[in-house]
Amino acid sequence: xxxxxxxxxxxxxxxxxxxxxxxxxxxxxxxxxxxxxxxxxxxxxxxxxxxxxxxxxxxxxxxxxxxxxxxxxxxxxxxxxxxxxxxxxxxxxxxxxxxxxxxxxxxxxxxxxxxxxxxxxxxxxxxxxxxxxxxxxxxxxxxxxxxxxxxxxxxxxxxxxxx
Numbered sequence: 056x057x058x059x060x061x062x063x064x065x066x067x068x069x070x071x072x073x074x075x076x077x078x079x080x081x082x083x084x085x086x087x088x089x090x091x092x093x094x095x096x097x098x099x100x101x102x103x104x105x106x107x108x109x110x111x112x113x114x115x116x117x118x119x120x121x122x123x124x125x126x127x128x129x130x131x132x133x134x135x136x137x138x139x140x141x142x143x144x145x146x147x148x149x150x151x152x153x154x155x156x157x158x159x160x161x162x163x164x165x166x167x168x169x170x171x172x173x174x175x176x177x178x179x180x181x182x183x184x185x186x187x188x189x190x191x192x193x194x195x196x197x198x199x200x201x202x203x204x205x206x207x208x209x210x211x212x213x214x215x216x217x218x
Contacts, residue, residue: 113137117182119208130171134160136180136192145188157192164199175203 114137135148147154154160167174176196180189196204 114179114181115183116179116207116209118211120210122208122210130174131177132164132167132174133177133179134192136178136184136188138181138183140183145184147192157188157195160192160195161199164196164201168200172200173203174201175205176201177205177207179207 114135132149137146137148138144139146147157147160149160149163154163164176178189178192193204
């Protein structure tokens with residue numbers, strides 16, 4: 056064989072070898088997958104703990120058999136209204152802070168509306184709270200410019216304080 060023929064066959068072998076090397080299956084990297092799963096786990100845990108902190112388990116919500124599940128809204132605020140029948144005292148709690156009366160919520164609600172004009176208020180009122188008290192709360196919410204108000208209820212008597 057001549058040198059040219061030998062060089063040509065070796066060149067073909069190299070090309071064939073390069074193609075075979077390129078077709079090797081890629082390795083599955085598990086470390087980045089675990090990192091992503093851990094980030095998602097932390098994210099969902101922080102979101103769920105925020106929702107749990109905003110609801111007060113001592114509130115006995117009213118029953119509404121035809122209640123519908125509320126859609127999640129990013130710009131919502133939960134107002135918990137508890138009633139103590141022994142003292143005949145009604146308390147308002149928003150973001151783990153107590154307010155003595157509905158009128159004390161005006162400044163806080165105005166600030167939240169400036170940040171998000173489309174915000175929603177979820178009212179979680181005890182079934183024993185008087186209508187006059189709720190009416191004064193709704194007037195304050197209306198003065199703050201909030202038109203989207205949802206009342207939290209349960210659909211069965213034996214359920215206890217779910218939104």
